Amino acid sequence: MRKVRKGDRVKVTSGDDRGKIGKVLQVFPDRERVLVEGVNIVTKHQRPTQTMREPGIIKREAPIHVSNVKVICPECGVPTRLGVAVAEGQKLRKCRQCGATFA
Template sequence: MINKVHVKKGDTVIVLNGKDAKKKGKVLAVYPDESRVLVEGVNMCTKHRKARSQTQQGGIIHQEAPIHSSKVMLVCPRCGKPTRVGKKILENGEKSRVCKKCNEIIDTIKKVKKG
């Protein structure tokens, strides 16, 4: 079964709860199998990297870790508010994502087959 995630790569989201609550960031990657998203600057963790050769140094690296997709909410590019995402089929047969607050189209998803 394919899990669906309401955000896509490149969307701006706000974190709803946890240690990084109310932080905004851009979605770097989406993992629909685990229902997780990787958000820029959110859920930072430290990783101890061992030196592999003379040229590559070891040390402590800070990087983002994925968080559950239910903890993020899409920020509408038109009105700038955190919003839920609705779906709408347009007259030309394309499916699109819609902002629930301002009712504006966020982007088109794909062509819907008729028949």
């Protein structure tokens, strides 16, 4: 089961963006990577094309490895590793800090 999901708030724990907090925009389960809003910004030089006449520089997020982020618990606000809890037949994620469970 995936511990990090789209829409989670995460804190980056390593790399150039260590300490940054952002929302998960996309999850790439195959590559174990996540795209986090405002994190790991790369600059792309856009060449002019037929449809886009304006050459320019595009800044956009690039995915980072899921091991480099911690999910911020929606209950206690602490970046934490998540455990798994089962309640009423459903698998939930569990905060190791405060014990709160959430989907």
